[in-house]
Amino acid sequence: xxxxxxxxxxxxxxxxxxxxxxxxxxxxxxxxxxxxxxxxxxxxxxxxxxxxxxxxxxxxxxxxxxxxxxxxxxxxxxxxxxxxxxxxxxxxxx
Numbered sequence: 001x002x003x004x005x006x007x008x009x010x011x012x013x014x015x016x017x018x019x020x021x022x023x024x025x026x027x028x029x030x031x032x033x034x035x036x037x038x039x040x041x042x043x044x045x046x047x048x049x050x051x052x053x054x055x056x057x058x059x060x061x062x063x064x065x066x067x068x069x070x071x072x073x074x075x076x077x078x079x080x081x082x083x084x085x086x087x088x089x090x091x092x093x094x
Contacts, residue, residue, distance in 0.1 A: 006083050015080065018073040025069065029062045 036055040043051050 011080050015076055018069060022066065022069050025062060025066050032058060
């Protein structure tokens with residue numbers, strides 16, 4: 001009979017790391033928006049238009065990364081909770 005070990009502590013550490021990554025991405029996104037706001041005060045005309053377009057593109061890309069990280073976090077948490085429930089069920093059957 002094969003034995004499967006599920007390392008809850010390692011998975012919790014991974015979930016914490018994902019949370020840190022999400023927080024870091026949100027901070028970087030805010031920093032980038034502040035820089036673009038400052039630059040927006042300097043540029044006019046076509047330069048300002050190009051700057052806004054670039055800011056929008058970067059913001060959309062960061063939003064995509066955030067959504068992917070949040071989805072990974074949610075799915076990992078759901079799996080962790082399911083394995084906890086399964087583990088409790090098996091422990092109760094002993």
